[in-house]
Amino acid sequence: xxxxxxxxxxxxxxxxxxxxxxxxxxxxxxxxxxxxxxxxxxxxxxxxxxxxxxxxxxxxxxxxxxxxxxxxxxxxxxxxxxxxxxxxxxxxxxxxxxxxxxxxxxxxxxxxxxxxxxxxxxxxxxxxxxxxxxxxxxxxxxxxxxxxxxxxxxxxxxxxxxxxxxxxxxxxxxxxxxxxxxxxxxxxxxxxxxxxxxxxxxxxxxxxxxxxxxxxxxxxxxxxxxxxxxxxxxxxxxxxxxxxxxxxxxxxxxxxxxxxxxxxxxxxxxxxxxxxxxxxxxxxxxxxxxxxxxxxxxxxxxxxxxxxxxxxxxxxxxxxxxxxxxxxxxxxxxxxxxxxxxxxxxxxxxxxxxxxxxxxxxxxxxxxxxxxxxxxxxxxxxxxxxxxxxxxxxxxxxxxxxxxxxxxxxx
Numbered sequence: 001x002x003x004x005x006x007x008x009x010x011x012x013x014x015x016x017x018x019x020x021x022x023x024x025x026x027x028x029x030x031x032x033x034x035x036x037x038x039x040x041x042x043x044x045x046x047x048x049x050x051x052x053x054x055x056x057x058x059x060x061x062x063x064x065x066x067x068x069x070x071x072x073x074x075x076x077x078x079x080x081x082x083x084x085x086x087x088x089x090x091x092x093x094x095x096x097x098x099x100x101x102x103x104x105x106x107x108x109x110x111x112x113x114x115x116x117x118x119x120x121x122x123x124x125x126x127x128x129x130x131x132x133x134x135x136x137x138x139x140x141x142x143x144x145x146x147x148x149x150x151x152x153x154x155x156x157x158x159x160x161x162x163x164x165x166x167x168x169x170x171x172x173x174x175x176x177x178x179x180x181x182x183x184x185x186x187x188x189x190x191x192x193x194x195x196x197x198x199x200x201x202x203x204x205x206x207x208x209x210x211x212x213x214x215x216x217x218x219x220x221x222x223x224x225x226x227x228x229x230x231x232x233x234x235x236x237x238x239x240x241x242x243x244x245x246x247x248x249x250x251x252x253x254x255x256x257x258x259x260x261x262x263x264x265x266x267x268x269x270x271x272x273x274x275x276x277x278x279x280x281x282x283x284x285x286x287x288x289x290x291x292x293x294x295x296x297x298x299x300x301x302x303x304x305x306x307x308x309x310x311x312x313x314x315x316x317x318x319x320x321x322x323x324x325x326x327x328x329x330x331x332x333x334x335x336x337x338x339x340x341x342x343x344x345x346x347x348x349x350x351x352x353x354x355x356x357x358x359x360x361x362x363x364x365x366x367x368x369x370x371x372x373x374x375x376x377x378x379x380x381x382x383x384x385x386x387x388x389x390x391x392x393x394x395x396x397x398x399x400x401x402x403x404x405x406x407x408x409x410x411x
Contacts, residue, residue, distance in 0.1 A: 044389065051166075051383035055157040056106045060099050061088040065155040068148070073173035077148050082132040085151075089121060109377060111150035117141060149173035162383035187367065187384065191391075194364040197281060197353075198346035202293075204286045205342050206335065209293035213334070216294070217301035231294050239288065243355050246284045250274040250356075276358030284352045289345055293338035300334030340399055344392055364388060 058065045067081045092099040104118035120139055121127065127134050136143045152173045153161065161171040168185040170178050179185070212231070216224050234242060249255045257271040266272060274280060304327065312322035350365040357363070364384065371381035 047382050047389070048386050049382075050379055051162050051386045052160060052379075053158055054106070054154070054162070054379045056102050057151070057154045058157045060092045060103045061085065061155075064088050064151075068152040068155045071148070071152060073145065073149050073152055077132070077145070079130060079132050081148075082135055082142075083129070086121060086127050086131050086135065089118070090127075093122060105376075106154050107147075107150050109375075110153050111146055114147060114150060117147065162379045163387070165380055166383040166387050187364070190362065190364040190367055191387075193362075194347055194388075195391075197278075197285070197361075197363060198343050200282055201285045201289060201346045202339050202343045204282065205290050205293035206339060208286070209290055209297060209338065210331075210335070213294045213297035213301055216298045217304070218306075228298075231291050234288065234291055239351060240355075242288060243284055243352050246280065246287070246356055247275060250280055250283070275356065276361070278357070278361045280356040280358070281353050281361035281363075284356050285346060285349060288352060289342045292341050292345060296337040296341065297331060297334040300331055300337075304330045336399065340396070343395065347388065347392060 061084075064081065064084045067078075067084055071077065071081065089100055089103070092103070100118060100122050101115070104115040107118070108114040117139055121135070124134075124138055127138070141147060149172075153159075153171060159171070164171050164177060165180070166187055168180040168188045170180050172178060212227075216227050216231070219227065247254075251257070252271045252273065252275065254275070256274065257266070260266045261268050261271065274283075308330075309322050309327050312326045313319065317325070348365055349363065350369060353361050353363045354366055354369070357366075365388075368381045368384050368388075371377045371384070
């Protein structure tokens with residue numbers, strides 16, 4: 001007779017062992033989770049937060065911010081509001097001399113010329129009761145509501161105005177949303193140009209990459225390996241060097257124009273303008289991103305059995321029909337992966353358009369860099385970047401709905 005097995009004890013032992021294995025597995029992937037959290041989740045969360053948060057004005061002038069929130073932006077400003085503004089602005093300078101300038105810069109983004117008026121307030125030594133009268137005597141612009149409306153717009157810490165500006169809309173002091181003026185409405189234009197450039201680069205990469213990937217997949221091993229090295233060679237060269245090389249090739253006194261003049265296709269006085277425009281951006285970006293299209297397609301094509309095409313030909317199909325009906329559908333996972341990869345990379349490209357694009361070849365990434373480096377309007381830059389991220393996620397969702405992300409193959 002075998003001894004009786006305690007089923008409950010065995011169940012507990014199995015549960016303990018399973019729990020121990022889960023803990024071990026979690027500890028193994030914990031470094032990766034922490035890395036993803038620190039390098040991906042936290043920065044994106046910070047990006048989204050920064051796009052709707054700006055506390056420069058509210059921190060420096062908290063009481064003034066409350067009074068501005070209660071003001072209807074139509075009636076004349078009160079003595080209490082003016083007094084609060086003057087006293088808090090001067091008090092902020094005692095804590096940090098740079099604070100009034102930062103506050104003025106924030107207001108200046110809404111109303112040009114505000115910085116000089118703030119400086120007049122800071123330099124005035126006789127501002128006292130009645131504050132409103134003294135401030136108006138200092139500069140008649142303070143009697144008008146424009147400056148106060150601009151301050152009302154920038155006073156909240158949490159605001160949708162940066163996301164609105166990112167799509168060429170403007171938040172008014174009354175809380176209404178209005179279209180941006182034609183002279184400042186550039187973001188939607190750049191978004192559209194970016195999508196157009198990304199789509200064209202993706203198309204050209206697919207057009208050039210498909211036959212190359214086909215040749216790699218069907219050539220002899222020695223030839224295929226040599227061609228693969230040539231395809232991978234750009235990865236071993238700095239992106240800056242590759243982009244600079246196109247400048248040497250495409251400029252008016254460059255290699256391409258010199259060659260065309262030498263063979264008599266163009267006159268020396270009518271050299272082609274191929275640099276610092278949209279053409280240069282498309283050419284350089286296509287060259288840089290072409291390997292990202294070739295490799296996914298090559299990885300799929302090399303797994304396609306040639307017997308299928310030969311069978312179609314033996315059954316009476318023409319070479320074109322055999323290719324289009326039998327071979328091409330099997331390459332769609334690689335083609336889709338390459339298109340998605342190239343498009344996403346092209347949407348966020350910065351260095352190449354900045355170097356070769358000129359005014360007509362600038363993309364949305366360049367305006368993000370402009371706000372980060374020149375205007376120091378990080379909130380607006382974050383809002384634009386967040387909208388760009390949302391667009392990429394929508395593209396990913398659309399691809400999954402139409403093709404299926406499970407069919408995508410990168411290697």
